[in-house]
Amino acid sequence: MTLGYRGRAAWSLLLLTLAAPTASPLKLAVDGQTVVDQLTKLATFTDDPNPAVTRILFTENDMKARSYIKQLMAEAGLKVREDTMGNIFGVLPGANPNAAAVGTGSHCDAIPLAGMYDGTVGVIGGIAALGALRKANFLPARPLEVVMFTSEEPTRFGLSCSGSRAMAGVLDAEYLDSRRDENGTSYLEAAAAAGYGAGSYEDMLKGARRTFSDLSYFVELHIEQGPLLEQQGQQIGVVTAIAAPAALRVSFSGDGGHAGAQLMAWRNDASLAAAELALFVERAALGTGSPDAVATTGFWDISPKAVNSVPREAVLEIDVRDIDGGRRDGVVAAITAEAASIAERRKVRHTVDLINRDPPATSSPFVLQAVRAAVSELGYSSREMVSRAYHDSLFMAQVAPTAMIFIPCRNGWSHRPDEFASPEDIARGVKVLAHTMAFLAGNARAEDRQEL
Amino acid sequence: MTLGYRGRAAWSLLLLTLAAPTASPLKLAVDGQTVVDQLTKLATFTDDPNPAVTRILFTENDMKARSYIKQLMAEAGLKVREDTMGNIFGVLPGANPNAAAVGTGSHCDAIPLAGMYDGTVGVIGGIAALGALRKANFLPARPLEVVMFTSEEPTRFGLSCSGSRAMAGVLDAEYLDSRRDENGTSYLEAAAAAGYGAGSYEDMLKGARRTFSDLSYFVELHIEQGPLLEQQGQQIGVVTAIAAPAALRVSFSGDGGHAGAQLMAWRNDASLAAAELALFVERAALGTGSPDAVATTGFWDISPKAVNSVPREAVLEIDVRDIDGGRRDGVVAAITAEAASIAERRKVRHTVDLINRDPPATSSPFVLQAVRAAVSELGYSSREMVSRAYHDSLFMAQVAPTAMIFIPCRNGWSHRPDEFASPEDIARGVKVLAHTMAFLAGNARAEDRQEL
Numbered sequence: 001m002t003l004g005y006r007g008r009a010a011w012s013l014l015l016l017t018l019a020a021p022t023a024s025p026l027k028l029a030v031d032g033q034t035v036v037d038q039l040t041k042l043a044t045f046t047d048d049p050n051p052a053v054t055r056i057l058f059t060e061n062d063m064k065a066r067s068y069i070k071q072l073m074a075e076a077g078l079k080v081r082e083d084t085m086g087n088i089f090g091v092l093p094g095a096n097p098n099a100a101a102v103g104t105g106s107h108c109d110a111i112p113l114a115g116m117y118d119g120t121v122g123v124i125g126g127i128a129a130l131g132a133l134r135k136a137n138f139l140p141a142r143p144l145e146v147v148m149f150t151s152e153e154p155t156r157f158g159l160s161c162s163g164s165r166a167m168a169g170v171l172d173a174e175y176l177d178s179r180r181d182e183n184g185t186s187y188l189e190a191a192a193a194a195g196y197g198a199g200s201y202e203d204m205l206k207g208a209r210r211t212f213s214d215l216s217y218f219v220e221l222h223i224e225q226g227p228l229l230e231q232q233g234q235q236i237g238v239v240t241a242i243a244a245p246a247a248l249r250v251s252f253s254g255d256g257g258h259a260g261a262q263l264m265a266w267r268n269d270a271s272l273a274a275a276e277l278a279l280f281v282e283r284a285a286l287g288t289g290s291p292d293a294v295a296t297t298g299f300w301d302i303s304p305k306a307v308n309s310v311p312r313e314a315v316l317e318i319d320v321r322d323i324d325g326g327r328r329d330g331v332v333a334a335i336t337a338e339a340a341s342i343a344e345r346r347k348v349r350h351t352v353d354l355i356n357r358d359p360p361a362t363s364s365p366f367v368l369q370a371v372r373a374a375v376s377e378l379g380y381s382s383r384e385m386v387s388r389a390y391h392d393s394l395f396m397a398q399v400a401p402t403a404m405i406f407i408p409c410r411n412g413w414s415h416r417p418d419e420f421a422s423p424e425d426i427a428r429g430v431k432v433l434a435h436t437m438a439f440l441a442g443n444a445r446a447e448d449r450q451e452l
Numbered sequence: 453m454t455l456g457y458r459g460r461a462a463w464s465l466l467l468l469t470l471a472a473p474t475a476s477p478l479k480l481a482v483d484g485q486t487v488v489d490q491l492t493k494l495a496t497f498t499d500d501p502n503p504a505v506t507r508i509l510f511t512e513n514d515m516k517a518r519s520y521i522k523q524l525m526a527e528a529g530l531k532v533r534e535d536t537m538g539n540i541f542g543v544l545p546g547a548n549p550n551a552a553a554v555g556t557g558s559h560c561d562a563i564p565l566a567g568m569y570d571g572t573v574g575v576i577g578g579i580a581a582l583g584a585l586r587k588a589n590f591l592p593a594r595p596l597e598v599v600m601f602t603s604e605e606p607t608r609f610g611l612s613c614s615g616s617r618a619m620a621g622v623l624d625a626e627y628l629d630s631r632r633d634e635n636g637t638s639y640l641e642a643a644a645a646a647g648y649g650a651g652s653y654e655d656m657l658k659g660a661r662r663t664f665s666d667l668s669y670f671v672e673l674h675i676e677q678g679p680l681l682e683q684q685g686q687q688i689g690v691v692t693a694i695a696a697p698a699a700l701r702v703s704f705s706g707d708g709g710h711a712g713a714q715l716m717a718w719r720n721d722a723s724l725a726a727a728e729l730a731l732f733v734e735r736a737a738l739g740t741g742s743p744d745a746v747a748t749t750g751f752w753d754i755s756p757k758a759v760n761s762v763p764r765e766a767v768l769e770i771d772v773r774d775i776d777g778g779r780r781d782g783v784v785a786a787i788t789a790e791a792a793s794i795a796e797r798r799k800v801r802h803t804v805d806l807i808n809r810d811p812p813a814t815s816s817p818f819v820l821q822a823v824r825a826a827v828s829e830l831g832y833s834s835r836e837m838v839s840r841a842y843h844d845s846l847f848m849a850q851v852a853p854t855a856m857i858f859i860p861c862r863n864g865w866s867h868r869p870d871e872f873a874s875p876e877d878i879a880r881g882v883k884v885l886a887h888t889m890a891f892l893a894g895n896a897r898a899e900d901r902q903e904l
């Protein structure tokens with residue numbers, strides 16, 4: 001992790017505070033419906049029929065989506081490049097070719113049976129923001145870039161945010177190699193088959209590394225994935241922190257048997273151990289007494305899948321999040337202890353693996369200031385809020401000062417086919433993003449901003 | 453269902469009681485190791501690596517297994533025929549070409565990750581029994597036949613015993629058509645692709661129909677799939693009844709959401725409703741106070757399968773069995789009521805479908821008498837017992853007087869890769885089967901048996 005940026009950021013905050021009021025107001029043409037049409041086209045690259053979207057890393061539909069994103073970047077006048085991890089960049093060059101860039105972006109992969117707005121709004125919306133700045137003849141001092149991150153969702157390799165983890169230098173080669181997909185394929189093999197990768201994990205990870213010397217700020221646009229903005233009638237969420245996520249995998253294993261012949265007294269049914277643990281996971285989150293603590297048993301694999309067989313194996317993946325990292329760790333510890341106690345009582349074997357336990361991220365005060373200035377310049381209503389969902393920004397915050405911009409989504413729904421954000425809300429989000437990035441990059445033609 | 457046979461069976465019982473003592477003892481050469489070698493070869497036709505066996509109806513491996521079974525039947529000197537449902541018969545002609553046959557047989561399909569003895573011992577063992585009778589120059593008065601039933605296991609179409617249900621005339625065309633596999637393929641399409649079927653469901657079902665006028669008795673050899681014979685050191689189980697099975701499918705459906713953003717208070721997690729119901733299923737069986745009542749949640753499908761998504765759909769398939777049909781129905785009713793109550797409390801939608809609820813079968817006293825006579829003639833130890841597992845005999849009992857012969861299996865294990873029966877136990881089972889069928893068919897060369 002690069003620690004050097006915080007001092008420089010504080011210095012810049014002072015400059016921005018002085019400089020912002022004198023900048024000439026931007027007039028950007030952003031058409032929400034065009035963005036929605038592009039999102040709709042992107043949604044057709046899916047393994048399940050629309051309205052559902054299922055798009056898994058480096059599958060045929062993911063490759064089609066990547067081609068389409070590169071096409072949109074090129075059409076917006078951006079310079080396209082890709083890195084060894086499969087992250088795709090669209091760059092609008094700045095007046096100062098040596099300055100570190102201002103980045104935005106998000107992801108286009110989608111978990112099974114998800115919707116068409118999660119992540120994609122931050123990629124296609126990011127392209128639209130840079131395209132609008134270019135059309136407005138805004139010449140940034142720093143380069144602007146929009147990135148489509150590789151695999152924010154953990155579906156294929158059980159690892160979230162592989163692209164941004166690699167950029168932040170917090171992805172271990174050996175660990176990455178251990179995450180095989182359901183066919184036993186490694187990440188390196190899958191990347192190579194998709195035309196990415198490098199000869200080794202080390203080179204692949206090195207090829208994706210970013211530092212504060214080439215990325216000065218990062219800001220991500222995303223749908224809220226919660227109901228607060230909609231419920232309170234606010235247009236923009238200014239994200240001050242990202243909750244600390246942890247994930248664990250618990251396996252129970254019993255002796256199975258025939259559902260007719262194996263009498264109840266002799267059974268050690270792995271699925272019933274799993275059922276007890278999933279109910280405990282719910283109680284553990286509720287038991288904190290805090291609405292910010294959430295715990296979910298999202299993945300269940302009970303086998304053999306046969307109505308006439310006593311389940312022999314049960315694998316659960318459990319997700320625990322909280323804005324308070326310590327309280328989150330308490331819930332993880334309680335679940336781990338309960339798994340052992342259930343296994344003992346039900347006479348099943350068990351294992352618990354911690355898949356990840358990432359630290360929470362606090363947004364950069366400087367980038368937040370830029371977001372607030374953009375919102376105010378545009379005259380939108382807003383609220384400060386925390387993100388309970390995982391985002392690539394969690395890792396980008398370890399590279400450069402980072403914040404996020406949320407827009408409302410219907411009923412707070414996400415990760416489901418009826419996920420929805422309106423063209424109007426999307427257009428507002430894109431404009432706030434563009435204004436924020438313009439602030440952060442500096443306008444090369446404004447004499448009073450050249451010191452950035 | 454043919455009701456006419458019961459009177460005739462009672463009349464035959466009297467004859468057998470008079471005739472049996474005068475029959476000359478059979479001397480049959482049965483080599484258990486040869487049968488095991490053939491079972492081992494059959495086990496290589498599997499979708500999962502041995503020792504596991506996975507063999508699903510009309511898949512490539514099922515078709516290879518069918519070829520091998522037809523080859524073994526031909527090598528044993530049996531006449532091979534197949535019916536429209538894909539049931540395969542090997543026939544040893546009798547002296548009286550018009551007499552109704554004496555049948556044996558079982559199944560060769562295997563649920564995912566099962567073993568190599570369930571069902572297969574009754575098919576390859578049945579071929580061995582008929583082959584041994586033929587080699588011993590036993591000329592039966594009635595024809596003898598061994599059948600490999602189509603799809604005793606419910607894996608592909610969620611319907612058990614499709615071959616024997618069709619033989620018994622208790623399989624409805626419309627219902628069968630409604631049972632699609634996971635790709636939406638119908639039974640008729642799958643059968644046609646495998647070279648079976650007929651132009652319509654009606655013709656296919658008609659083509660497989662058996663009645664008492666062409667099948668006089670049926671007896672099935674099978675591993676016990678429970679521990680009683682092994683625990684009590686007995687060699688043969690004489691099966692007096694088959695427990696009454698029922699199966700139901702319960703679906704819960706909630707609103708899903710993002711595992712981070714959807715706070716606990718707003719969730720209606722379908723997987724937790726499923727977890728509560730599965731634990732209730734266990735309590736309901738235990739609550740009867742009878743060791744004969746068993747209930748299993750063998751099939752779980754929780755979706756979307758994503759660690760960062762609140763489960764939206766949960767489908768459970770629940771199997772309930774008891775030797776007491778009324779008590780079994782009480783457990784089914786309690787589970788159905790509990791599903792509704794959980795759905796209401798957890799604010800999820802739900803459906804309950806009864807997949808099947810078959811009546812229990814009582815073995816024919818006449819066929820049991822023949823089995824007991826065979827056991828006694830061979831000098832084996834035995835016990836009377838009920839079968840808690842489902843068998844094709846459950847439906848064959850609706851065609852003709854039926855009973856079953858069990859042999860021990862290690863630890864009572866079944867439906868798992870380490871399922872095991874010894875060559876010695878298999879040889880004993882085959883001999884009891886051969887002697888029983890010889891009794892039931894009548895020896896054409898014994899003057900005192902010609903009245904059969």
Ligand SMILES: [Mn+2]
Nearest residue numbers: 118119153415
């Ligand atoms: Mn997501």
Ligand SMILES: [Mn+2]
Nearest residue numbers: 107118119152
């Ligand atoms: Mn996302």
Ligand SMILES: [Mn+2]
Nearest residue numbers: 563570605867
């Ligand atoms: Mn079975």
Ligand SMILES: [Mn+2]
Nearest residue numbers: 559570571604
């Ligand atoms: Mn069986």
